Amino acid sequence: MATECYTQLGFGFQPKLVVDFAGGTLTTDAGLLLVRQFVGHALPLGDVHHGRVETALATHAPAAGVHQRSWTLPPLRRRLSGRAEVKVQFLGHAGLLIQGGNTRILMDGWFSPAGAFDSSWFQLPSNHHLGERDWSHVDAFVVSHEHLDHLDAGFLRRQSAATPLHVVSFGSPLFLRKILRTTGRTPKVLGTGREYQIGEIRARAWIEPSPMNQDSVWAFTHRGRSIVHTVDSRLSIEELDEILEFTGGPPDLLLLQHSGASWYPLVYEILSPVEKRMRSLTKRERKLAYARSVADHMRPGTVVINAGPPAFLDPQLRQVNADPSFPTPGESRAWLEKVGYRGRVEAPLPGDEIDLRTGEMTEDPAMHGEFSWAQAESYIEGYARRCEPAIAAAYRHADELRVIDMDAAVHEHFTAMLALSPYFNERIDLTLCLDVEGPQSGRWLIDFGRSPSVRKARDGDEYQYRYTMHSRWLKRILVEGLPWEDFFLSLRFTAFRDPDIYNDHLLGLMKFNDPASLTAVEEYERSLSDETIVRDTPDGLRCEIARYCPHAGAALDHAPIEGHLLTCLNHHYVFDLDTGKCLTGNCVLRARKLS
Numbered sequence: 001m002a003t004e005c006y007t008q009l010g011f012g013f014q015p016k017l018v019v020d021f022a023g024g025t026l027t028t029d030a031g032l033l034l035v036r037q038f039v040g041h042a043l044p045l046g047d048v049h050h051g052r053v054e055t056a057l058a059t060h061a062p063a064a065g066v067h068q069r070s071w072t073l074p075p076l077r078r079r080l081s082g083r084a085e086v087k088v089q090f091l092g093h094a095g096l097l098i099q100g101g102n103t104r105i106l107m108d109g110w111f112s113p114a115g116a117f118d119s120s121w122f123q124l125p126s127n128h129h130l131g132e133r134d135w136s137h138v139d140a141f142v143v144s145h146e147h148l149d150h151l152d153a154g155f156l157r158r159q160s161a162a163t164p165l166h167v168v169s170f171g172s173p174l175f176l177r178k179i180l181r182t183t184g185r186t187p188k189v190l191g192t193g194r195e196y197q198i199g200e201i202r203a204r205a206w207i208e209p210s211p212m213n214q215d216s217v218w219a220f221t222h223r224g225r226s227i228v229h230t231v232d233s234r235l236s237i238e239e240l241d242e243i244l245e246f247t248g249g250p251p252d253l254l255l256l257q258h259s260g261a262s263w264y265p266l267v268y269e270i271l272s273p274v275e276k277r278m279r280s281l282t283k284r285e286r287k288l289a290y291a292r293s294v295a296d297h298m299r300p301g302t303v304v305i306n307a308g309p310p311a312f313l314d315p316q317l318r319q320v321n322a323d324p325s326f327p328t329p330g331e332s333r334a335w336l337e338k339v340g341y342r343g344r345v346e347a348p349l350p351g352d353e354i355d356l357r358t359g360e361m362t363e364d365p366a367m368h369g370e371f372s373w374a375q376a377e378s379y380i381e382g383y384a385r386r387c388e389p390a391i392a393a394a395y396r397h398a399d400e401l402r403v404i405d406m407d408a409a410v411h412e413h414f415t416a417m418l419a420l421s422p423y424f425n426e427r428i429d430l431t432l433c434l435d436v437e438g439p440q441s442g443r444w445l446i447d448f449g450r451s452p453s454v455r456k457a458r459d460g461d462e463y464q465y466r467y468t469m470h471s472r473w474l475k476r477i478l479v480e481g482l483p484w485e486d487f488f489l490s491l492r493f494t495a496f497r498d499p500d501i502y503n504d505h506l507l508g509l510m511k512f513n514d515p516a517s518l519t520a521v522e523e524y525e526r527s528l529s530d531e532t533i534v535r536d537t538p539d540g541l542r543c544e545i546a547r548y549c550p551h552a553g554a555a556l557d558h559a560p561i562e563g564h565l566l567t568c569l570n571h572h573y574v575f576d577l578d579t580g581k582c583l584t585g586n587c588v589l590r591a592r593k594l595s
């Protein structure tokens with residue numbers, strides 16, 4: 001039997017919380033739990049009914065600001081049987097150790113002393129010691145996606161092969177192949193439409209609808225306590241509601257990524273330092289605004305700001321530490337306060353632990369003794385010295401790779417890429433200049449237009465995109481199959497584009513470079529419904545537009561409109577409703593003026 005928790009308008013139109021558990025007895029504990037689930041935090045004891053209430057309906061005036069809405073909770077009996085022993089230990093960056101009853105799940109642990117992305121990113125603060133811990137008591141590992149600050153292959157290789165590794169499938173075997181190749185493990189693949197029992201913990205994952213964006217959100221529950229780890233996914237309101245239904249109301253803990261995880265606008269040489277800074281600030285605000293909208297919708301007991309910023313310790317990259325797209329947790333927390341977010345926000349350090357039954361946070365004394373965000377700059381100085389050998393090893397390894405004929409290797413690589421997907425080539429429809437510096441330098445043009453081709457560049461040739469990189473990193477790609485996206489995330493390149501428009505399909509083709517993944521994206525994009533909706537601009541223009549964003553399929557029913565510009569909330573592409581043209585990406589929204 002379902003238990004429902006919802007609001008009604010009571011006397012004076014004040015919202016009233018209604019707990020309807022369809023039979024049984026509502027005790028004080030049950031009332032407290034349900035009320036807490038509903039408003040997102042514990043209310044004072046005197047605010048709820050005391051004692052036993054021998055009726056199927058109990059009403060209570062909730063705290064101010066509760067919006068009218070409802071959802072179905074799992075049966076009361078199941079939620080209240082036994083005490084909810086759920087603890088979460090924060091392991092640095094996006095890593096978590098979740099303990100529910102006797103089950104322990106370790107998610108997205110990243111501990112490598114060599115950092116990630118060829119030692120361009122490092123954990124901040126260092127959590128390398130946690131990788132050396134005995135993790136044999138863990139019942140399962142979870143990895144949300146393929147980025148190396150979430151998938152620590154060396155760590156997973158050292159763990160017992162008997163401990164299962166859980167992942168989701170993104171519609172192609174690429175992620176699974178990467179795990180097998182780098183960790184030697186065959187993961188357990190969970191479907192995204194259903195829940196799973198991992199020991200005593202219920203788990204469910206969500207992914208973005210388009211296979212172009214391969215990231216996943218995970219939710220875990222144990223006896224009425226719940227954790228939602230959003231990682232770097234963008235979810236629709238419908239998906240957030242599905243998560244709330246799974247967690248039975250606001251989660252106790254909501255982990256939100258606040259820091260940048262891409263190379264835009266850092267590497268773009270077309271931008272002046274001032275423009276770059278402005279764009280980084282805009283990007284950060286958008287990311288935080290999205291995080292806030294998720295927190296507003298889910299009303300968790302505690303928001304945890306996590307997954308960054310990383311430390312850039314390579315002398316070539318040290319200036320990135322000051323870029324606004326990588327804010328400190330303190331800056332993000334201050335922003336949330338400034339825009340009126342009033343819920344509890346925590347920014348734990350590695351080793352800190354929260355007890356979800358009491359909400360109490362226990363700090364790791366050694367970590368708090370050696371690191372504080374206020375002194376991050378001087379900490380990074382010493383950290384960089386300690387990590388010099390790892391960075392030098394990454395350079396040495398790349399330098400020692402041998403390519404006998406660079407021209408032939410570049411031709412072979414891009415000729416194969418150009419043959420993968422006419423669908424992608426057609427949508428890229430531009431010429432890319434690959435500008436390689438250092439030993440075996442050269443310039444090549446890769447034409448993705450009607451007659452795809454690769455050739456050496458000549459003076460005066462025209463192109464719309466350019467990547468400039470050192471030949472050592474190109475050798476990592478050509479000889480060792482380093483994925484282009486892993487290279488791009490290292491930030492060891494500069495980029496040019498004219499016009500200044502992001503070409504999503506170019507990145508998609510380069511990062512996947514795999515026929516099955518490209519086919520999955522093509523099938524998804526071709527399947528997008530023709531459904532239309534009518535939206536009005538503030539000055540009264542009525543427009544019929546495609547219901548789903550041409551970028552990655554997000555519903556546009558609630559996309560904000562300013563003037564005649566509509567902004568998709570998923571990745572913030574901006575569309576001109578007069579023409580349908582996307583001002584920030586290479587796609588077009590079907591749009592027709594009705595008045």
Ligand code: FES
Nearest residue numbers: 549551552568571
């Ligand atoms: S789905 Fe990416 S901007 Fe709309």
